[in-house]
Structures are given as C-alpha cells and as structure tokens.
Amino acid sequence: GIDVRTSRGTIRSARVVHAAGHDIDRLFPQVAEEAAVRRCRLQMLEVAPPGDVEIGPAVLTGLSMLRYGGFAETAAATGVRNELAATAPELLDVVMNLMLTQRPGSGGRPGSIVLGDTHHYDRTHLPFDDEHVAELVLREGARLLGAPLSVRRRWRGVYADSPRTDFLDTEPFPGLRVVSVTSGIGMTTALGLAPTVLDQLF
Ligand SMILES: Cc1cc2nc3c(=O)[nH]c(=O)nc-3n(C[C@H](O)[C@H](O)[C@H](O)COP(=O)(O)OP(=O)(O)OC[C@H]3O[C@@H](n4cnc5c(N)ncnc54)[C@H](O)[C@@H]3O)c2cc1C
Structure with missing residues (x-):
C-alpha cells in the first residue's frame, strides 16, 4: 500500500490517484518538469446581457478555430490565422479565443454572459491582470453582440498546460x-x- 500524508492524518491505500490540476507543479515538481508543465492564466468577463438578449447555445468564433486541434489542423484555419495576423494581430498576441455562453437567468431576467478568453503562459504569474487585455475582450465581445457591454464580474482562471501533451497521465x-x-x-x-x-486501476 501507499501512505498518503494529509493535514488530517495519514491514509493508507492500495492505489492512489493524484489529480491536483495545475498544483502538480508544487506537489510533483519532477513529474511536472518532465512534461514541461507551465501555468496558463486566463482572463474572462461576466457581462450584462445587452438589451436583455437570450442566447441558447454556446457561441464560438473564428478565433476558436485556431485553439482546438480538430479545427486548427484544417486548411481553413490557416486562412483564418493569416487574416487575423493582417487585420488584428493584437488578438493573436493575447491568444484570444472569443467565445461566450449565457448563465441561467432568474426572476424572468436573462442571465449574465460569460465572455472570454485570453491565454498567458508562464511558470509563475504576477497577481495583476492586464486591463488592456480585458479591454480587447470587451471590444471584440461588443463587436460580436453589436452593443456596448458592461462588466459585472471579472474572472481569472488558471490551468496546467504542456506543449508536449494535452493529458499528463503517469505512474x-x-x-x-x-x-x-x-x-x-x-x-x-x-x-x-x-x-x-479508474477502469485501468481496477
Ligand atoms: C477560465 C477557464 C475556462 C475554461 N474553459 C474550458 C472549456 O470551455 N472547455 C473545457 O473543456 N475546458 C475548459 N477549461 C479547462 C478545464 O477547466 C481544465 O482543463 C480542467 O479543469 C483540468 O482538470 P484537472 O482535473 O486536471 O484539474 P482541476 O479541475 O484544476 O482539479 C484539480 C482539483 O484538485 C484540487 N487540489 C489541488 N491541490 C490539492 C491538494 N494539495 N489537496 C487537495 N486537493 C487539491 C483543486 O482544488 C481542484 O479541485 C477552462 C479553464 C479555465 C480556468
């Protein structure tokens, strides 16, 4: 068995899965280093629905095509990237994936729109978020929705990233x-x- 030492005592187990997300860099630095793990910081905004608009599906844009492998490998993605590089390179600089979903509303009022995002890669991040990045997200969101937007809440997210693999899975x-x-x-x-x-463990 394996002893897992926690702040509330030691737990003994025949099998252990350690799934701590980006904290892998603190808890298993060797494993993280082998996979060249770094932290990705994201800036997202929750905005008021302009004109009380109701949007059913998640909305992705051309910028999303550059982010996801299935799209990014298509010939069309190269055309999208070239066009963005010529017309709005600042969006590529902040690795923007312009997309939105609407949260559930309440009391008959439509929910807030979660709008994002941008990606910034480093081993350790400063505590500050960049306002010019938020302004870019707002600018592009307003262009997409055809109306000025007002921010309700700002969201900084973090996840683990590796240039080598989408899934770190090791023993x-x-x-x-x-x-x-x-x-x-x-x-x-x-x-x-x-x-x-879990199937592989049992
Ligand atoms: C802003 C943002 C937008 C995203 N959008 C999307 C999207 O549209 N689609 C998509 O598929 N993915 C999206 N993701 C990515 C997705 O959230 C991550 O890929 C996923 O959460 C990683 O899963 P994980 O289980 O490895 O880590 P996590 O989900 O981070 O889970 C790790 C857990 O371990 C816990 N933990 C850490 N250290 C300890 C410790 N020492 N002891 C006990 N517990 C610990 C943490 O509290 C956490 O609950 C987004 C992420 C962010 C931040």
Missing part, C-alpha cells in the same frame, strides 16, 4: 497514478478521462 511508482489535464479541454474530456483511469 511515478507502482500504485500511484498522477493525472492532470494539461490543456484547456479538461471540462469537456473529464467524463472520458476519469473512467478510463
């Missing part, structure tokens, strides 16, 4: 599995990744 010693999603697709893929890891 540093028998019985211990270290698993972190090292890309921005962990919400979508979690319900496949978790059962796969």
Whole structure:
C-alpha cells in the first residue's frame, strides 16, 4: 500500500490517484518538469446581457478555430490565422479565443454572459491582470453582440498546460497514478478521462 500524508492524518491505500490540476507543479515538481508543465492564466468577463438578449447555445468564433486541434489542423484555419495576423494581430498576441455562453437567468431576467478568453503562459504569474487585455475582450465581445457591454464580474482562471501533451497521465511508482489535464479541454474530456483511469486501476 501507499501512505498518503494529509493535514488530517495519514491514509493508507492500495492505489492512489493524484489529480491536483495545475498544483502538480508544487506537489510533483519532477513529474511536472518532465512534461514541461507551465501555468496558463486566463482572463474572462461576466457581462450584462445587452438589451436583455437570450442566447441558447454556446457561441464560438473564428478565433476558436485556431485553439482546438480538430479545427486548427484544417486548411481553413490557416486562412483564418493569416487574416487575423493582417487585420488584428493584437488578438493573436493575447491568444484570444472569443467565445461566450449565457448563465441561467432568474426572476424572468436573462442571465449574465460569460465572455472570454485570453491565454498567458508562464511558470509563475504576477497577481495583476492586464486591463488592456480585458479591454480587447470587451471590444471584440461588443463587436460580436453589436452593443456596448458592461462588466459585472471579472474572472481569472488558471490551468496546467504542456506543449508536449494535452493529458499528463503517469505512474511515478507502482500504485500511484498522477493525472492532470494539461490543456484547456479538461471540462469537456473529464467524463472520458476519469473512467478510463479508474477502469485501468481496477
Ligand atoms: C477560465 C477557464 C475556462 C475554461 N474553459 C474550458 C472549456 O470551455 N472547455 C473545457 O473543456 N475546458 C475548459 N477549461 C479547462 C478545464 O477547466 C481544465 O482543463 C480542467 O479543469 C483540468 O482538470 P484537472 O482535473 O486536471 O484539474 P482541476 O479541475 O484544476 O482539479 C484539480 C482539483 O484538485 C484540487 N487540489 C489541488 N491541490 C490539492 C491538494 N494539495 N489537496 C487537495 N486537493 C487539491 C483543486 O482544488 C481542484 O479541485 C477552462 C479553464 C479555465 C480556468
């Protein structure tokens, strides 16, 4: 068995899965270093729905095509990237993925719109967010929705990123599995990744 030492005592277990997200760089620095893990900081905004608009689906844009492997490999993505490089290179500089979803409303009022995002990569991030980045997100969001936007809340997100793999999944010693999603697709893929890891354990 393996002893897992926690702040509330030691737990002994035959198998252990360590799934601490980006904190892998603090808790398993060697594993993180081998996979060249860095932290990705994201800036997102929650804005009021202009004109009380109601939007059913998630909305992605051409900038999203450059972010996701399935799209990014298509010939069309090169055309999109070239056009953006010529017309709005500042969006590529902040690695913008212009997309939005609307949160559930309440009391008959439509919900806030979560609008994002931008990506900034480093081992350690400063505590400050850049206002010019938020202004770019607002500018592009307003262009997309055809109306000026007012910010309700600002969201800084962090996730692990590796230039080598989207999924860090390793067994540093028998019985211990270290698993972190090292890309921005962990919400979508979690319900496949978790059962796969558990099926392999049992
Ligand atoms: C702003 C933002 C937008 C995103 N948008 C999308 C999207 O549209 N689609 C998509 O698929 N993915 C998206 N993601 C990425 C997705 O959230 C991550 O890929 C995913 O959460 C990574 O999963 P994980 O289980 O590896 O880590 P996490 O989800 O970070 O889970 C790790 C957990 O471990 C806990 N933990 C850490 N250290 C310890 C410790 N010492 N002891 C106990 N617990 C600990 C943490 O509290 C946390 O709950 C987004 C992420 C952000 C930040």
